[in-house]
Amino acid sequence: MVEKNQWDSPLSFVLAMIGSAVGLGNIWRFSYVLYSNGGGAFFIPYLVAIALMGIPFLILEYGIGFSFRDSFTNIFKKINPKFEILSWILVLLVFGVVIYYVVIISWDLIYLFSSFNFSWGSDPALYFVKSVGGSSNLSNFTSILLPTLAGVLLVWFSVWFISHKDLNSGIGMVSKILIPLLFVIMAFIIIYSVSLPGAGIGIATLLNPDWSSLTDVNIWLAAFSQIVFSLSLGQAIALSYASYLPDNAKLTDNVLVVVVCNCLFEVFTAFGIFSVLGYMSFTSGTPMIQLITEGTGLVFIVFPMIFNIMGPIGRIFAPLLFIAILFAGITSAIGIFEPMVNSTLHKFDWSRKKTVTLLSIIGCILSLVFTTGCGSYLVETVDSFMNAFGIIILIAIQCIVFTWFYDIDSIILVLNENNKFKVGKLWKLIVKYILPIFLIVMWVMGVYKLISSTDPFKLTVYGIITVVVLIFSLILTRINSKA
Template sequence: MTQQAHWDSSLAFIFAMIGAAVGLGNIWRFSYVLYSNGGGSFFIPYFVAIAIMGIPFLILEYGVGFSFKESFSKIMQKIKPQFEVIAWILVLFVFIVVIYYMVILSWDLIYLLSSFTFNWGTDTAAYFVNTVGGSSNLSNASFLLIPTTIGVFLLWVVLWFISHRDVDKGIGKVSKILIPALFVIMAIIIGYSLTLPGANVGIDTLLTPDWSMLLNVNIWLAAFAQIIFSLSMGQAIALTYASYLPENSKLTDNVLIVVASNSGFEICTAFGVFSILGYMSVTAGTPMVQLVTEGTGLVFVVFPMIFNVMGPIGRILAPLLFLAILFAGITSALGFLEPMLSSTSDKLGWSRKKTATVLSVIGCAFSLLLTTGISSYLVGIIDTFVNEFGILLLIGVQCIIFAWFYGLEHLLPALNENSTFKVGTIWMFIIRYLLPAVLIIMWVAGIIQLFSTAKAFEIMIDLIIIIAVIVFAFILSKAKPAGDS
């Protein structure tokens, strides 16, 4: 049996949880979701989603992890032995997330280095395709994008170096440094961007409400999806981190701190992003609608284009932005790796160091497969499928298992004993009935959209993932401890 890891304080846990939650999605996804789903009116479904999904489910995860003080696979096995395979399916899906996440971080690392010389040139889209992320042309799968390949290898070494240490000396210490640094950097970027000429144009474009869209069910689904991805809900990260907490921890208070920090970060970042887009629109005469995009297009194509025309200040803002993304990404990647690390170490009786080493080698090998000339295309396929099919379904399954097979009333003493904010009947109703219903609707809607638009190659990748996850989940659930070495 491996020794149970622990945080030296609730502060280390809070910073690690904020680190896991605040990631790439907060920086490049939220502003686009807000803009394209009714602007200012989107805040209504957004805060409703936080209240009835984000906070209640995180409280559930904290309560389960803290009460059991075990890895996710061991917890599920204790509730009912047959449930262990479900735990392995989830942690394998989350491990796949870290595999492609490291590729995106490698793109960012290349842009961080490029930001000192602006060697992405004037055609920023061509630079991304040819040097960093590739395209959807399958014939390009025959060669590697060497800068991305090198970046992936280096970042996996960094991830291994942090994660193979005790949680407090590794993740805890790094999170205490990177999260305050991230918040300071983003405060500088946002503060300056708000002073740019045209910032008000960007913010007006972002916030102009379209109240009629509140009657559209897709806006509400978008809000719930944003909260799931933004808070890394249901991915066994919060549950695993909470299992390392010391006694007398204020669980629900910690949930509110993490949720408030996460939402505050992504809302403020959206103001910064749209201030910069507004500046570009006014100075270059480009309509806002042509500039607004999400994900890699925004960060790796539009932003470098804007930095090009900014003059000397662009030389400062560019490295700061890509450094902020790197910090946010590393702390999130540590969170994505932890459920697999904790469950594997617990199951096989391996030391944390050995488990982290084996998983880092395996993870790095698969990440390298995603650095070919179709890198961004592959990452997009896997990201959509893992989140919309795998993780969304398994969040609903967790709600049902913890509410109906384990019993939420068993968690109330631990949740309420030291917390200022107490939970009870309303919280149990949400977890038992409301959340599973919302999640099933979201999952069905996502699956219909996923497979109605998917090409044959994309469906093939999806099927490979499903088969691999199920096979390895059954193998791991049947594995016997091998003794520490």
């Protein structure tokens, strides 16, 4: 029989949800998105995206998970057996995300160890290519980057160690420890950053509003895309975690807590990041435009360059930043891993320990592909596919399945039972009509941009991922469940 898991307190659930939402993207993506999409003007589409998509869809996920108290795949199957294959496609795509997400966390782990003696040297870009992420040269695929290999093994062991335990002694306990620590560390980093010489230059650059950008549809699409990935919408994480809630749990009220915490975290982190970039520009005379980047370029190249010139405080600042990224990454990774775990153990009636162990071994083996000499290029390739092709269309499908093929009015009754924040006709209108249409438009535009601007190698990778996911989704759907 499948073991019944249940959160031991509302705090465990809320912190686990915050942990799954606050991840690498909040730290290294949001500031660049804000800067490059109208600066201060971007907050208008950002807040609209939160109100029209972030909050409504999370509420839907909470309501469905809480009402069914089952795995994501079983929920789809109960609504209509023909829909089970769609649920496995989503779950496998999300499992694909954790496979390369673990690799990025391993890069951070390497830099955490390097930050104690600044072993990245005077050329962090060369250090990243030679020792951590490799390059875009596909001929390097046959070489293995040993530090990254060791990091991947260590991170996967950590994910397994946390996830294989009982819900509260594993995910719940880790969330209670790491999330408060993450917020404390980031608060120190941000407060110190805004006090640095030149910080004002960075913040002014970040927030300089371009009001004319509000007429550009791409700015609005950027805002909605940011909310999708910032809150991990549609990845069945919220649905899975909500399925572990006890009776009389608050749903919509908790959604607001999670959304507010997540958004405040990424906004204030953006202030901290641009304060440090402003400091670098002020002290070195380097124009801000040359320092502003996102993702691995920001965290693993620009920031080590800044730490090199910060003096003694850099020796404190560097480890704290990489520890914060590690905490954010680990709590998100276990959240992204959970839908596959929950669906698999329900499908085969396995114990949690057996399920997590098997999936961790499979995931770790697949992650090794990204430890090669072109690992960072492969991560970028797969990440582009998942973001533009996979997740957005499946969020739209969930909206359609949960609102058109299931009694959404019964969900409204559940959502309003123990909560101060009520939902009604407006919420139903958004999740049933507005969101699916908007998400499908976003998906079409994203896929067109992805296909039209990519090379044959990446298209081949996209094709392989699609075929593999479809084949295994069909196999898992046809296997008779023992449950």
